[in-house]
Amino acid sequence: MKKRILIIEDNPMVVKSLAFKLIRDGYEVVTAADGRDAMERLKTERFSLILTDLMLPFISGSQLIEYIKKNIPGVPIIVLSTSNQDDIITDAFNMGVDDFITKPFSPNELSLRVRRTLANTN
Amino acid sequence: MNYLFSLFDSWPFIVKLNLILSILFFSLAIWLIGSVYYIRYTKTIMNIKRRELEKTLLDFISSYLFDENFDKSSELTKLKKTHINTEFNLKITIKQLLIFNENLKGASTEILKELFMFLGLYEYVVSDLKSRAWEKKARALHVFSQLYIKAPEEVISPLINDQRLEVRQQAVLYILNLSETNPLEFLNTLQDELTLWQQIYMEHSLKNSFKGEIPNFSQWTSHPMSSVVRFSIRMMSEFNQFQNIPILMTLIDHNEESVRKAAIHSLSKMGHIDLIPKLISKFKNETPVIKKEILKTINHIGSYNHLLALEVKEITENKSLYTYYSSLEQYFKSTLSIKLNMGDLTVKEAS
Structure with missing residues (x-):
């Protein structure tokens, strides 16, 4: 059975690239363009991994991470963000995210990190 | 038609003028409203075309980048x-x-x-x-x-x-x-x-x-553009070009105030303490801007003794400078008293 990945990102170009790459890697990809849409999906669907931006409309990435850690703690999270400030990266890891990727990102590297995170979770 | 023209001719001048102007402004209003609608319509069409093209390009570029089976050519x-x-x-x-x-x-x-x-x-x-x-x-x-x-x-x-x-x-x-x-x-x-x-x-x-x-920024210290000289001076400290300290020391005597200020600031940032005796000797004849920069340098790398060595007679005339000088004096005095108190405590503890 294919592993399901939820991509939470408001930039259509990034969503398209990520989805394209991950589908080609053999995953089932679900996308959410904002925090509210993502929250709805998290309440009703199950995912193997969540790939999220921090700056999102309506509900921020940090709020989503808090929700996931409280309600579905076993699901690994990878943050994809433009921020490369140490404090933001440290905060994200303190919240329990599994990996942090800064934009601009290399799709091949991202693909490897997704595979590694899923392998570590299993 | 002829009847209408003869009727129009028979009207008083003011009525004729009124009618002509009414028709003119009415046409103008219609033209303006029409233009606004036309511009809005073309803009909407352009936006639709733009969105369609963006979607096509998004698909195309993604496929070109990530789909190995995509027939690129x-x-x-x-x-x-x-x-x-x-x-x-x-x-x-x-x-x-x-x-x-x-x-x-x-x-x-x-x-x-x-x-x-x-x-x-x-x-x-x-x-x-x-x-x-x-x-x-x-x-x-x-x-x-x-x-x-x-x-x-x-x-x-x-x-x-x-x-x-x-x-x-x-x-x-x-x-x-x-x-x-x-x-x-x-x-x-x-x-x-x-x-x-x-x-x-x-x-x-x-x-x-x-x-x-x-690059070594000393090559632009005699550039005709003052902003280039100031930029080079600033970059010398940003990139730790300590080999350029002798050049920076000569720039303290530059005829342009902004260059002198930049040179003092950079040397201070590089922690070049030998700069202070030269600044003390220059202080009296400097402009208020440079005087303030000298005070900042003493605050950064100098001591209370350096502050006391300054000739400050003229300083009282410049309110902002005097306030800065006084606050610096207070700062040094308080640090000194803390140090003295700490010394007392150490002596008492030892005895």
């Missing part, structure tokens, strides 16, 4: 024929490529460059560089510097001294992003002062994008 020809045919579409295609380039790195950016060339966008952007319109030139420079694509040297060089600041700014960014050896060589031929924004961009590029060896 035939799809490229098809796209060029059907979509890359008007100036409007060319602009949108370039914008989409820039968005991809901004978010991706690694092998993908090389493929994006390749796509830029294959779509014939290089020729289009070079023609913009040669254009008379400043906004086209600035945009073209921005595209090349973002995609790290080299443009013909003979087209770029004159743009460093372009009449428009926006073009000059983009030209500087282009050179900084694409230069492999001496990114600041253009300073030698610069004919206008550097703006603050240019200096910020230059510093940012040197620190974050430039991969080569940082």
Whole structure:
């Protein structure tokens, strides 16, 4: 059975690239363009991994991470963000995210990190 | 018809004038409303076309980048024929490529460059560089510097001294992003002062994008443009060029106040304590701006004794300077008393 990945990102170009790459890697990809849409999906669907931006409309990435850690703690999270400030990266890891990727990102590297995170979770 | 004309002729002048003006303004109002609707309509159509093209390009570029089974050559020809045919579409295609380039790195950016060339966008952007319109030139420079694509040297060089600041700014960014050896060589031929924004961009590029060896900034300390001299002085401390301390020491006596201030500031930042005796001897005859910079330097690398060595008779006339001097004096006194108290405690503990 294919592993399901939820991509939470408001930039259509990034969503398209990520989805394209991950589908080609053999995953089932679900996308959410904002925090509210993502929250709805998290309440009703199950995912193997969540790939999220921090700056999102309506509900921020940090709020989503808090929700996931409280309600579905076993699901690994990878943050994809433009921020490369140490404090933001440290905060994200303190919240329990599994990996942090800064934009601009290399799709091949991202693909490897997704595979590694899923392998570590299993 | 004749009846209407004869009726119109029979009316008094004021009524005729009223009627003519009413018809005129009514027509004008109709024309204005029509124009507004027409502009809104064309804008909506343009937006729909833009969104459609953006979606097509998003799919195309994603497939081109990540789909190994994508027939690149035939799809490229098809796209060029059907979509890359008007100036409007060319602009949108370039914008989409820039968005991809901004978010991706690694092998993908090389493929994006390749796509830029294959779509014939290089020729289009070079023609913009040669254009008379400043906004086209600035945009073209921005595209090349973002995609790290080299443009013909003979087209770029004159743009460093372009009449428009926006073009000059983009030209500087282009050179900084694409230069492999001496990114600041253009300073030698610069004919206008550097703006603050240019200096910020230059510093940012040197620190974050430039991969080569940082040039020795002492080569521009006698540049005719004062802003270049000040920028070079600042960069000497930013890049820890301690070998240039003797040159900076001579610049403390420069005839321009802003250069003297920059030199003192840089030497202070580099922690060059030998600077202080020279500043103390200069203090009396300096301008208020330099006096304040000297006080800041004493605060940064000096001591209370240095402050006491200053001749401060004239200082009381300048309120801001006097306030700064007094607060500095208070600061040194309080630090000194803390140190003395700590000493007392140590003595008591020992006894």
